[in-house]
Amino acid sequence: MTHYALVPAFNEEKNIEEVILRLRKHKNVNVIVVDDGSTDATPQIVKKMGTVLVRHETNKGKGEAINSGFNFILKNYPKTKYVVVIDADMQYLPEEAMKLLKPLEDGKADFVTGYRDWSEVPFRHRLGNFVWRKFFNILFGTDFKDTNCGYIALTRNAMKKVKRALHGGYIIENSVFIEAIKNNFRIKQVPVTVVYKRKSGVVRGIRIVFGVFIFILIEGLKFRLGIKD
DSSP states (O other): OOOOEEEEESTTTTTHHHHHHHTSTTTTTEEEEESOSSSSHHHHHHHHHEEEEEESSOOOOOOHHHHHHHHHHHHTTTOOEEEOOSSSSSBBBGGHHHHHHHHHTTTTTEEEEEEEEESSSSSSHHHHHHHHHHHHHHHHTTOOSSSSOHHHHHHHHHHHGGGGGSSSGHHHHHHHHHHHHHTTOOEEEEEBBBBBOOOOHHHHHHHHHHHHHHHHHHHHHHHTTTTOO
């Protein structure tokens, strides 16, 4: 059974080759890269490696990149049942892709996300994620260990359903998660390794935390009140 690893990428010439090579270690996983209008050598490297490339001529954001990848898979690979999505920045380990795909293969889940060991996460990120996770679980009546992990895997049917929720920015993970809940998907979480390389400024960090929090609050209240989009 062949699965696909979908890799949204923007200016990742330093990492994209390594991501592809490490994903290829999984014998039953093929790689598709969605280049989101990179201005560096990312698309050239992908082509040189003989990897399937979907390209945006201009930068549209991660949500649109994932959406393009889902549409490409749904149209061109009708027999593909499962897809894992991993960022190109090496924050998550390509070797762990099968950990997310396994619950789908075993028929135990429709939607799988990773959950991070919070001791591996810098305090500034840990604090923001604590606030998001706490309010998410209260508002949606859940008990998830992580509600903002970008390492996910899902079935073909789930792909079709969550496409509408692919918003931009840092709310992508929450918006897809919420769509999975609304569709009564069987959701499973598996532990994943996380490596933080990039640092965000204090002001930007506060803006991100506040923006995601407001999104969770609004969507959570709508969910509680039974308000449909």
